[in-house]
Amino acid sequence: MSDAMPDDATVLRALVEGTAAYTGGTFFEALVRHLAVATGVRYAFVAEFLPPSRARTVAFWAVDRIAENVEWDLRGTPCEDVIRGELCHHPSGVSRRFPEDRPLVELGIESYLGVPLTAAGGGTLGHLAIFDERPMPHESRRLGAFRVFAARAAAELERLRAEACLAERERRYRDLFDEAPMAYIYEDTESRFVSANRAACQLLGIRPEEIGSTVGKTLLAPTPEVREKIDQALEAMKTKGQAFAGVELELRRKDNGQPIWVQWWSKPEPDGQHTRTMLLDVTDRVLMARENRYLQEEIKAQHNFEEIVGRSAPLLRVLDDVRSVAPTDASVLINGETGTGKELIARAIHSASRRRDKPLIKVNCAALPTGLVESELFGHERGAFSGAISRRIGRFELAHGGTIFLDEIGEIEPEIQVKLLRVLQERELERVGGNATIRADVRVIAATNRDLRRAVSEGRFREDLFYRLNVFPLVVPPLRERKEDIPLLVRFIIDRFAARIGKRAVGVAPATLARLSAYPWPGNVRELENVLERAVILARGDEIEIDADTLPGPGVEPATALAGTPGPPGGLKAAERQHMLAALARTNWVIEGEAGAARMLEMHPNTLRSRMKKLGIVRP
Numbered sequence: 001m002s003d004a005m006p007d008d009a010t011v012l013r014a015l016v017e018g019t020a021a022y023t024g025g026t027f028f029e030a031l032v033r034h035l036a037v038a039t040g041v042r043y044a045f046v047a048e049f050l051p052p053s054r055a056r057t058v059a060f061w062a063v064d065r066i067a068e069n070v071e072w073d074l075r076g077t078p079c080e081d082v083i084r085g086e087l088c089h090h091p092s093g094v095s096r097r098f099p100e101d102r103p104l105v106e107l108g109i110e111s112y113l114g115v116p117l118t119a120a121g122g123g124t125l126g127h128l129a130i131f132d133e134r135p136m137p138h139e140s141r142r143l144g145a146f147r148v149f150a151a152r153a154a155a156e157l158e159r160l161r162a163e164a165c166l167a168e169r170e171r172r173y174r175d176l177f178d179e180a181p182m183a184y185i186y187e188d189t190e191s192r193f194v195s196a197n198r199a200a201c202q203l204l205g206i207r208p209e210e211i212g213s214t215v216g217k218t219l220l221a222p223t224p225e226v227r228e229k230i231d232q233a234l235e236a237m238k239t240k241g242q243a244f245a246g247v248e249l250e251l252r253r254k255d256n257g258q259p260i261w262v263q264w265w266s267k268p269e270p271d272g273q274h275t276r277t278m279l280l281d282v283t284d285r286v287l288m289a290r291e292n293r294y295l296q297e298e299i300k301a302q303h304n305f306e307e308i309v310g311r312s313a314p315l316l317r318v319l320d321d322v323r324s325v326a327p328t329d330a331s332v333l334i335n336g337e338t339g340t341g342k343e344l345i346a347r348a349i350h351s352a353s354r355r356r357d358k359p360l361i362k363v364n365c366a367a368l369p370t371g372l373v374e375s376e377l378f379g380h381e382r383g384a385f386s387g388a389i390s391r392r393i394g395r396f397e398l399a400h401g402g403t404i405f406l407d408e409i410g411e412i413e414p415e416i417q418v419k420l421l422r423v424l425q426e427r428e429l430e431r432v433g434g435n436a437t438i439r440a441d442v443r444v445i446a447a448t449n450r451d452l453r454r455a456v457s458e459g460r461f462r463e464d465l466f467y468r469l470n471v472f473p474l475v476v477p478p479l480r481e482r483k484e485d486i487p488l489l490v491r492f493i494i495d496r497f498a499a500r501i502g503k504r505a506v507g508v509a510p511a512t513l514a515r516l517s518a519y520p521w522p523g524n525v526r527e528l529e530n531v532l533e534r535a536v537i538l539a540r541g542d543e544i545e546i547d548a549d550t551l552p553g554p555g556v557e558p559a560t561a562l563a564g565t566p567g568p569p570g571g572l573k574a575a576e577r578q579h580m581l582a583a584l585a586r587t588n589w590v591i592e593g594e595a596g597a598a599r600m601l602e603m604h605p606n607t608l609r610s611r612m613k614k615l616g617i618v619r620p
Contacts, residue, residue, distance in 0.1 A: 028058050031059065031152075032060065045057045046059045046126065046128050049124060053083070056071040057070055077098055078097075078114060079127060082129070085118065088114040089114075090136075116150070117157055119154065128150045183199045183204070183279035185276075187277060189268075192215050194211075204253060205256060206254050210254070219251045221252055243268065247263065248261065248264070261283045312477075312485045315485060330471045332445045333452075334447040334448075335473060335474065339579075340478055343447065350403040355401065355443060359403075360399075363407065365406055366411040373416050378397070378432060380432035388432075406444065408603075417462045498536055507543040507544075522578045523583070530586075577616075584619075
């Protein structure tokens with residue numbers, strides 16, 4: 001290679017003119033082709049470095065054509081110096097200096113010139129090199145132009161890498177967007193869809209070709225409150241840039257109108273014209289919550305106590321009967337005064353039965369609104385009556401395979417008794433407003449504090465239903481008949497309440513325990529629990545104390561409760577009357593509500609008023 005070759009200006013002009021119209025891969029090919037021609041060499045390439053010590057050409061000119069790109073190890077080659085950001089110029093003797101570079105030796109290369117491609121932020125991206133079988137001048141007059149185009153090649157290589165990185169990110173985002181298990185939607189501020197992923201289309205019942213014509217607001221359930229909520233949210237996002245998180249909405253699928261429930265997250269884009277929305281399908285959770293509402297109410301309810309406590313003969317006889325009847329599917333009718341623990345006996349029967357792994361559904365018949373008893377027990381279809389905006393699963397259907405506990409069974413109206421009898425006889429039911437027959441494999445345990453035989457003779461309770469329920473009768477003894485259990489119950493209840501309110505365990509003063517044992521407890525265990533709960537809360541020392549005014553002796557009623565009321569009748573009614581008077585006195589004669597006497601006595605308010613009238617209880 002002679003010194004009679006083009007100067008910098010000539011080379012630079014040739015390279016500019018030869019590469020000006022190109023970018024990307026075609027730019028690199030034009031660059032090496034014109035660089036080889038302009039400098040009079042047979043070989044030229046642009047290569048990028050591959051950590052830790054390899055290189056790969058992005059364009060390679062070999063003699064008279066663009067050759068196939070190659071990849072090689074930098075160790076033992078003249079390119080090794082360039083990776084450190086240094087100019088590498090060997091005017092001659094290249095093959096002798098780098099005998100391990102076999103391609104170089106095989107081609108008989110004599111000279112080499114390489115310059116690094118330096119990134120804008122520093123670091124070496126690759127290198128631009130020319131080489132030939134002939135020697136090069138020691139001071140190349142083409143070095144200036146060489147550096148200029150090395151910088152241009154570095155910029156183009158950086159741009160391509162940035163584009164590739166962006167394309168990869170977009171691909172990953174698109175895959176993540178499309179394949180994500182949650183529904184993602186890109187929409188404008190009027191809720192018109194721009195794009196939606198597969199999960200969104202599946203959730204909302206939208207075909208891919210319908211995405212662009214879908215308006216999110218049209219999928220809302222047709223209720224003013226939902227629509228008002230979403231309109232306010234869209235306006236807030238449009239005017240204030242406000243984001244929304246976890247808002248629960250009821251929607252209708254586009255394809256079939258089926259209701260679905262979602263949690264909605266939406267965030268405005270910086271352009272103020274679009275929002276990104278995410279929907280989490282909570283339909284199963286909402287439906288389960290609705291269908292299991294009874295079970296949730298049970299969890300929240302306050303029960304008398306968690307375990308059956310006692311060793312008295314009357315209680316042990318009942319427990320023997322429980323063990324006998326539990327393994328069977330026989331209907332059980334539990335008789336007993338208010339507060340004796342009839343529900344606890346029902347739970348014991350269920351727990352010892354073959355249905356123990358299935359639900360135990362409790363129904364307080366006295367607490368059911370008269371007009372909704374049938375719906376509560378058997379369920380209803382959507383539109384069955386005014387206000388029936390969705391299907392409701394009845395308690396018998398919820399109890400399928402398990403047990404239903406019908407507390408206060410004597411309060412059910414005659415027209416419902418007929419339908420209840422059919423369920424017991426045929427083990428099937430129909431929802432209100434429906435015509436489909438639903439199988440109901442349910443064991444029935446009923447309870448009452450009333451004399452159902454007398455109700456039958458008076459025509460207030462169906463005789464055939466009574467005999468269906470009374471297959472195996474149980475009578476739970478009142479607390480006054482199991483006085484030896486009172487000390488055990490007192491200890492158990494006090495310990496439980498102390499733990500519940502975070503108070504250390506307290507004892508019972510001997511005089512108080514004697515008073516608790518002597519009292520007739522017309523309200524049974526429930527009344528004992530109420531008295532002890534108050535005593536634990538008020539306890540200031542190591543022992544609880546209950547005075548005679550709070551808990552009078554046998555046959556003596558609290559003076560505050562008796563003022564202005566007629567004398568009590570005798571026997572069991574006297575005990576029931578005394579219990580009601582005590583509850584009324586504690587609630588200041590308030591009957592309804594959370595703090596009312598009906599709630600304390602676990603009666604329906606109308607039932608309490610009726611019993612008050614029969615027992616001659618009048619507010620003083």
